[in-house]
Amino acid sequence: MTTLPVRLARPEILALPPVDIAAQANDAFAPDAIKLDANENAYAPLVDGSLAAGVNRYPEPQPTALRRTMAALYGVPPESLVVTRGGDDAIDILIRAFCRGGEDAVAVCQPTFSAYAQFARLQGARVIETRLGPDFAFDPDAFLATVRGEPNLKLAFLCSPNNPTGDPIAPADVLRLCEALPDTIVVLDEAYIEFAELDSLAPEAARRDNLVVIRTLSKAWGLAGARVGCAIGTAELIGLVSRALPPYPLPTLSIAAAMATLSPSRRPVHAERIARIKADRERIAAKLADSPVVRSVRSGGGNFLFLEVDDPDQLARKLQALGIRVRFRPNAAPGGVRLTIGTEAENEAALAAFGVAADAAPARRAELVRDTRETRIAVAIDLDQAEPRRIATGIPFYDHMLDQVAAHGGFSLTLSCEGDLEIDPHHSLEDCAIAFGQALSRALADRRGIGRFGFSLPMDETEAHVLIDLSGRPYSVFEGSFAASHVGAYPTEMTAHIFRSIADALGAAIHVRVAGANDHHKVEACFKAFGRALRQAVRKEGDALPSTKGVL
Numbered sequence: 001m002t003t004l005p006v007r008l009a010r011p012e013i014l015a016l017p018p019v020d021i022a023a024q025a026n027d028a029f030a031p032d033a034i035k036l037d038a039n040e041n042a043y044a045p046l047v048d049g050s051l052a053a054g055v056n057r058y059p060e061p062q063p064t065a066l067r068r069t070m071a072a073l074y075g076v077p078p079e080s081l082v083v084t085r086g087g088d089d090a091i092d093i094l095i096r097a098f099c100r101g102g103e104d105a106v107a108v109c110q111p112t113f114s115a116y117a118q119f120a121r122l123q124g125a126r127v128i129e130t131r132l133g134p135d136f137a138f139d140p141d142a143f144l145a146t147v148r149g150e151p152n153l154k155l156a157f158l159c160s161p162n163n164p165t166g167d168p169i170a171p172a173d174v175l176r177l178c179e180a181l182p183d184t185i186v187v188l189d190e191a192y193i194e195f196a197e198l199d200s201l202a203p204e205a206a207r208r209d210n211l212v213v214i215r216t217l218s219k220a221w222g223l224a225g226a227r228v229g230c231a232i233g234t235a236e237l238i239g240l241v242s243r244a245l246p247p248y249p250l251p252t253l254s255i256a257a258a259m260a261t262l263s264p265s266r267r268p269v270h271a272e273r274i275a276r277i278k279a280d281r282e283r284i285a286a287k288l289a290d291s292p293v294v295r296s297v298r299s300g301g302g303n304f305l306f307l308e309v310d311d312p313d314q315l316a317r318k319l320q321a322l323g324i325r326v327r328f329r330p331n332a333a334p335g336g337v338r339l340t341i342g343t344e345a346e347n348e349a350a351l352a353a354f355g356v357a358a359d360a361a362p363a364r365r366a367e368l369v370r371d372t373r374e375t376r377i378a379v380a381i382d383l384d385q386a387e388p389r390r391i392a393t394g395i396p397f398y399d400h401m402l403d404q405v406a407a408h409g410g411f412s413l414t415l416s417c418e419g420d421l422e423i424d425p426h427h428s429l430e431d432c433a434i435a436f437g438q439a440l441s442r443a444l445a446d447r448r449g450i451g452r453f454g455f456s457l458p459m460d461e462t463e464a465h466v467l468i469d470l471s472g473r474p475y476s477v478f479e480g481s482f483a484a485s486h487v488g489a490y491p492t493e494m495t496a497h498i499f500r501s502i503a504d505a506l507g508a509a510i511h512v513r514v515a516g517a518n519d520h521h522k523v524e525a526c527f528k529a530f531g532r533a534l535r536q537a538v539r540k541e542g543d544a545l546p547s548t549k550g551v552l
Helices: 004-008 011-015 064-074 086-098 115-123 140-147 171-180 235-244 252-261 267-288 312-322 344-353 396-409 426-444 494-506 519-538
Strands: 081-084 105-110 126-131 153-159 185-189 211-216 229-232 294-298 304-309 336-340 365-371 375-382 389-392 412-419 453-459 462-469 475-479 509-515
Touching (some): 004 185, 011 235, 086 229, 267 304, 267 375, 396 426, 412 426, 426 494, 426 519
């Protein structure tokens, strides 16, 4: 029995030889084989640093490691996923694989992402347009009433959350369309799903003949310039659409950027970023509701807001003069504007342009990535929020100590490290301390208005004194000794070195003195006292620079 993907595919696609996207042309050779088969230039390009790594060679047609990583991320088998140049390329190859010019049709539900209709028309396919219902809600009955009975309806595109309105489509409604249109492939674009409270249908697409899910690393993962996305479907369907791909769809640098971004050490910081964007979205939506030029604000499930304004032409002139780019969407609604959530400074500039007062004080946040041959570390810190605190260094006791610093310091800390623990913990301990100190220094910025100084702490039989001066001048003093070589996997001899590393990276004088009988208590008292000292030192006490010199 002929399967649905084979029945719907263009004859030209079926005539092409199958592409084994899991195999590579040189599988019979070792990685260090002499490569004289692809007419490449054997010499590295004349550029500095990591940009030169491997770019004189063609990349894998389907990058094996990235494909497996993305498949694991989305909960599907690798053979059910093909890596593409962003989500746009996935849309394009689906239409080229299934739609014949002048014969086949594609359905879209307006207003939505314009690429669906654009690529269909480039292929010569008919475009059947349905409309969202009142208040931009998706109505599956109205959609089916419009498209049912259309001859050769090969693909039906849905975007959830929808671009530009942000409205989510219930997964049950998507599956209902799949059941009602058994001879049509429903394509669900989940580009913005990380910002919504929705379950992905990617696992369902991997086992259902007439459902494809599109995902991208452009939005939540911050890789719009790298152009990395994928299509997810059954292995047979993915094999067919892969025949429409160019030989090397992703550049080497894009593959490397994606692998670095998706590494375990980065994911906690990405999760914190997504949570911050969602919180900023709701905060800005509430503020724009009071704007004198905004009629309505829609906050759905994307990293953007959809506004309706009274005078879009006047607003366009004002924003252009201020150098602020937004996307006007008159096809979605009269005066329709899509406003992306940006950085704190960008958001405040946009609010001011819409006539809304900014928040009184900027947040004291910082993010930092630190990669060496020994460790890969990502840190996010917010001095004005107590949560979240997520620390994963690979050394449980050290995780507990850094958590104590953040908890007693009263600030949010997300820190994740992949280190060479198979050698010993030294590099991870030291590099995490450096990265933490650097991130803290960035969050403090010019240090204006801070308390600057701080404190001491008893713990059971132990007494720890920690004195801090956030002076910008690094200096470290540690007085104390430990009888035990380790507390868990944590080497106690590293305690003094950790505080010295923090002092150097933070630009602070840190004096620690500890005495007691229990080494666990002594180490913990040092970190707790350090957190309490930081709480005093980073506390905002006004706007003056805490120095008679006028600089720190």
